[in-house]
Amino acid sequence: MEEEYIKLIFGLKLKQIRTKRKLSLFGLSKLSGLSKSYLNEIEKGKKYPKTDKIALLAEKLEVPYDNMVSLKLDKNLAPVGELLKSKVLKELPLELFGIKESDLIDIVANAPTKVNAFISTIIEIAKHYNFGKESFYLASLRSFQEASNNFFPELEEAAENFTKAYQVNSKKSPTSTELEEILVEEYGYSINNDELTRYKELDNLRSIFIPKTKTLLVADHIDEAQRAFIYAKEIGYNYLNIEERLYTFTWIKFNNFDQVLNNFYASYFAGALVIPRHLIKLNLETFLAKPKFDKSFLTEIKNSFNASPESLYQRLTNILPNDYQLENLFFLRLGHKEGSNRFHITKELHLTHHHSPHGNESNEKYCRRWVSIRVLQEIAKTSAEHLMDVQISHYPNDGLSYLIFSSATADPFKKDEYRSVSLGLLINTELKKKVKFLDDPKIKTYNVGVTCERCSIKDCDVRQSPPVVLQKKQQNLKTESVVEELQLKFS
Structure with missing residues (x-):
């Protein structure tokens, strides 16, 4: 010992x-x-x-x-x-x-x-903690993010200082070419775009870093936004002087919690570098002030940054709580394989409290009225490059409603698979003040649940399973009630 x-x-x-x-x-x-x-x-x-x-x-x-x-x-x-x-x-x-x-x-x-x-x-x-060590680490990281409202001023400042020090144009997103030049000239990197294609086993990886020779192996089939993020993340590791780090993206395993935390720090820095805070705020202020929901303008925001929809939505979880006091929000990422009837939550973040929708590990069917699922179903049918939609989700059980934006794209690393990312904002007094288009009749409201097994909505045309968990709970309540009556009767 x-x-x-x-x-x-x-x-x-x-x-x-x-x-x-x-x-x-x-x-x-x-x-x-x-x-x-x-x-x-x-x-x-x-x-x-x-x-x-x-x-x-x-x-x-x-x-x-x-x-x-x-x-x-x-x-x-x-x-x-x-x-x-x-x-x-x-x-x-x-x-x-x-x-x-x-x-x-x-x-x-x-x-x-x-x-x-x-x-x-x-x-x-x-x-037996080793069986789920990575899951435990990631849960700890989420708790850390939530405790900080997912806003880290020191990392925001580091990204701004880097932009000034290296004369990166602060009026637009940096390109992968600009970032690659800094990696090569300043940090002595060698970029290899061919090696990963020789190994089928590495199809799901975007990059591998070899520290001894400072060689960055990058998958040749990634798009410009993904490449820019990879380079920005590598710059983050170097500029923040991080030594305990992961060498693959996406990660294969974590050896300790420091690697998890540092991976997050480098990713946050990359998001702040590629999507500058002052620029996203300019776009947001225009968007939120519109009296009617402008779907095309939201698409323009996405296109104005050299970033994927997931990076953009995650960046909003940094900006909205701190700069707009919209703290009651959640981020959700779902995966779906074409031809299947399964939808998996692969990433989630909840600020202030555990919102709906949220992950459920008991193999229950997620509500098909979620916009997160609807855009996945649509993109699987149409094979479009990007689909975006919005809705107001109302949960009758707790009386809460959320304004939810959701985008779906094909998964670039998995054949016939798709992913959607969603940002949900609790509809409260603060949101009503900030979002002028909230009453736009074009935004449809849906009564939703979390899973079919726990949902009390009757006559649902997309129900996948009977509400067995809810029925059991109601039966138990009835049993308790009768027992209490008998206790009173014979007391």
């Missing part, structure tokens, strides 16, 4: 023994002659006392010396020891959320006996 964990365990044992003797730190200090601050540091796992000090404490607390130094814990602290031995705490990005490991240990150690079963359950999950 690592030295710091041995310190923690000794500190926990000392605190437990002291508490059982009903001694305060002050009391133990008077009893042992050791300072209160020194004892406090021992209990917090910051210091490990020398042999003579341990012997003194054992004598004054009337505990055998061997018991004091043993790593074996009693039943109350055993789950804590298991947690430490599993080393799962090393995998948790605690610092990111301002949590000290010792504080977490202290909370767990002071848990009453009744919650030991809960702690043991966590440990059982921890023993």
Whole structure:
């Protein structure tokens, strides 16, 4: 076991023994002659006392010396020891959320006996955490984004400073040619556009970076927007002085959380560089001020930046909360294979709270009234290059409504597969002030649910499954009601 964990365990044992003797730190200090601050540091796992000090404490607390130094814990602290031995705490990005490991240990150690079963359950999950480590990392990253409202001023400033330092034209999106020149001249990169095509196994990758020779292997079939983003992301890694990084795009696996976080930082920098904040705000202000919804103008916004619809929609999740106070929003990406009836949520982000729609891992059918799904169905039929639509989604169960924009494109790396990206804005007082075209009758309103299995909408012509989960819940409520009646009747 690592030295710091041995310190923690000794500190926990000392605190437990002291508490059982009903001694305060002050009391133990008077009893042992050791300072209160020194004892406090021992209990917090910051210091490990020398042999003579341990012997003194054992004598004054009337505990055998061997018991004091043993790593074996009693039943109350055993789950804590298991947690430490599993080393799962090393995998948790605690610092990111301002949590000290010792504080977490202290909370767990002071848990009453009744919650030991809960702690043991966590440990059982921890023993198998490698099976879903990437998922855990990504969930942690989403929580970090949500806690920061997905806006990072230091990265925005870094992109602006880079633009000035390298005389990148700030009045438009940079091209891949401009960015490639900086990569080659400033950072010593070599760009190879041929090698990846020789390996069929790498069809799903856009790029691989070889650090030893600073060679960037780029797939030859990517479009201009994708190439610009790849170059901007590589610049981000270098300009932000990031060393712990991923070398493939898209990623294959993460070795640690720093790689996940740094991948996000480089991607955020790339988005801020390719879609400058001041430019997207100019476009947004014009768009939101229109009295009628202008679909063509929204398409023009997309075309005015050297970026994919996904990059544009994700960039809006940075700008809208911070610059327009539209914080209640979500981003959603769905995938669909032509000829199938399956739709998968492959990425999502929710700001302020968990909005609808959202992912459901229980293999239920997502509501076919979502605009996110409708544009996927349409593009699969028409094979168009890009389809965009808008709707107001109303959820009868909770009374909430969302203005949702959705774009669909063919997946460039998977044959006969398509993806849609959606941006949803909660309709509230703030949105009504900012969006002048919200009452445009051309924007259709749909009553929607999350999944068919949980949906209460009757006579739905696109329902894929009966509302079995909802029916079971309602049946349970009826059963509870009858039980309560019988309790009253025979009381």
